[in-house]
Amino acid sequence: MSEDYKDMWKSLGLNLEAHDMLLKALGKGYQDIYMTQQNRPAGMGYFDFVMSEVHGLRIKELIDEKRAGRKVIGSFCVFVPEEIVLAADAVLVGLCTGADFAMEDVEKLLPRNTCSLIKSAFGFKLGKVCPYLESADMIVGENTCDGKKKSYETLNDLVSNLYVMDIPQMKSIKGRDLLKAEYMRFKNAVEELTGITINSARLKKGIEIVNNKRKAIHKLSILRKAEPVPLSGLDALLINQVFFYDEPIRFTESVNKVCDELEMRIRKEEGVLPKGASRILISGCPMALPNWKLPWLIETSGAVIVGEESCVGERGIKNLTDNSGNTVEELMEAIIDRYFKVNCAIFTPNQDRLKDIEEMVKTCQADGVIHYGLQFCQPYLMESISVEKALEAKNIPTLRIETDYSMEDVEQLRTRVEAFIELIK
Numbered sequence: 543m544s545e546d547y548k549d550m551w552k553s554l555g556l557n558l559e560a561h562d563m564l565l566k567a568l569g570k571g572y573q574d575i576y577m578t579q580q581n582r583p584a585g586m587g588y589f590d591f592v593m594s595e596v597h598g599l600r601i602k603e604l605i606d607e608k609r610a611g612r613k614v615i616g617s618f619c620v621f622v623p624e625e626i627v628l629a630a631d632a633v634l635v636g637l638c639t640g641a642d643f644a645m646e647d648v649e650k651l652l653p654r655n656t657c658s659l660i661k662s663a664f665g666f667k668l669g670k671v672c673p674y675l676e677s678a679d680m681i682v683g684e685n686t687c688d689g690k691k692k693s694y695e696t697l698n699d700l701v702s703n704l705y706v707m708d709i710p711q712m713k714s715i716k717g718r719d720l721l722k723a724e725y726m727r728f729k730n731a732v733e734e735l736t737g738i739t740i741n742s743a744r745l746k747k748g749i750e751i752v753n754n755k756r757k758a759i760h761k762l763s764i765l766r767k768a769e770p771v772p773l774s775g776l777d778a779l780l781i782n783q784v785f786f787y788d789e790p791i792r793f794t795e796s797v798n799k800v801c802d803e804l805e806m807r808i809r810k811e812e813g814v815l816p817k818g819a820s821r822i823l824i825s826g827c828p829m830a831l832p833n834w835k836l837p838w839l840i841e842t843s844g845a846v847i848v849g850e851e852s853c854v855g856e857r858g859i860k861n862l863t864d865n866s867g868n869t870v871e872e873l874m875e876a877i878i879d880r881y882f883k884v885n886c887a888i889f890t891p892n893q894d895r896l897k898d899i900e901e902m903v904k905t906c907q908a909d910g911v912i913h914y915g916l917q918f919c920q921p922y923l924m925e926s927i928s929v930e931k932a933l934e935a936k937n938i939p940t941l942r943i944e945t946d947y948s949m950e951d952v953e954q955l956r957t958r959v960e961a962f963i964e965l966i967k
């Protein structure tokens with residue numbers, strides 16, 4: 543445990559012993575999965591550094607921001623608009639939910655058959671191991687799936703600063719009206735928290751910063767489509783995960799540097815695997831930090847991931863927000879339009895998600911799709927069946943995986959993944 547940060551973690555109320563265990567597990571996982579990869583772009587060094595300082599320097603930065611008067615807002619979902627947060631000079635951080643922790647305590651509060659993502663959020667809180675959660679001045683929960691919606695009622699007893707945002711379930715006029723009402727209410731809540739009134743210049747600036755982040759990832763996604771593939775899916779996933787908690791302008795610059803390097807690699811026909819390696823599209827539940835299990839299995843089985851139809855990936859960053867409006871009202875409408883296009887499985891019907899997957903198979907020239915569903919995630923597991931049927935009707939090989947955060951099923955999953963890759967070769 544770094545002595546430099548011990549006092550900082552203590553001041554946040556972390557359980558130092560439990561936190562040390564978490565950091566060691568995180569460090570070992572990173573070492574085993576990321577540092578054994580071959581032929582990574584030099585620009586990934588920045589992301590390795592971010593990971594080594596994930597609970598260190600970045601938290602120190604957040605605390606310094608708070609001392610300077612800025613507020614920190616934590617979120618669990620891509621429906622929380624960062625544009626509004628930045629417009630009030632606050633900072634948005636994703637709350638990691640990609641590892642099991644304090645499961646015994648969690649299962650005293652939540653049914654055992656709750657998805658790992660929700661359980662992880664509770665485990666981090668109950669185990670007192672997440673400095674992001676403890677730094678947040680406001681934690682935003684969103685009424686998306688039933689599991690999250692109901693668990694926020696319990697989370698409300700554990701934290702004093704939970705703000706719950708309602709989210710529509712249908713892409714209808716009424717659904718958009720609901721999103722609009724909720725985003726206006728959120729804007730007011732953020733203004734109240736920060737003491738800053740959001741004007742059009744502030745909102746435009748917020749939109750510009752977030753759009754630039756998304757543009758950098760769009761560029762990266764295009765470059766990853768080259769043959770041979772110049773960046774591993776694991777590295778792309780790491781970048782997409784860091785998206786949620788790094789300082790946004792520095793993050794954008796760092797992604798653009800990786801893109802410059804990828805352009806050179808493409809010119810030299812340099813890939814992470816030789817030409818002809820099987821190209822996989824992942825689709826389904828988000829893979830929050832440090833959930834790297836499935837991508838690691840795929841990429842150590844001779845295939846390469848070329849895209850992710852996921853909220854930690856394409857679904858989360860797909861569209862830009864129109865920045866041409868001149869009033870707060872016009873810009874808010876543009877924000878609502880942009881987020882209303884997110885095709886999460888909580889929507890019904892949800893044909894547009896299927897279209898997104900089919901489109902990505904084409905543009906990424908994927909040889910097959912691996913659908914990733916977390917155990918007990920009803921929205922994505924339900925959709926996985928119709929997705930598989932629709933893709934197979936178009937002769938797109940599809941493998942449905944249902945798993946959790948534990949490593950117990952690794953060997954069984956490896957056998958299935960290897961057989962699938964063999965099949966599509």
Ligand code: SF4
Pocket residue numbers: 618619620621686687827828853884886887888
């Ligand atoms: S999958 Fe749905 S609920 Fe989960 S982060 Fe994405 S939009 Fe939010």
Ligand code: SF4
Pocket residue numbers: 657658659660687688689690827828916918919920921922
């Ligand atoms: S993975 Fe599924 S069940 Fe879990 S929070 Fe996301 S949508 Fe809800």
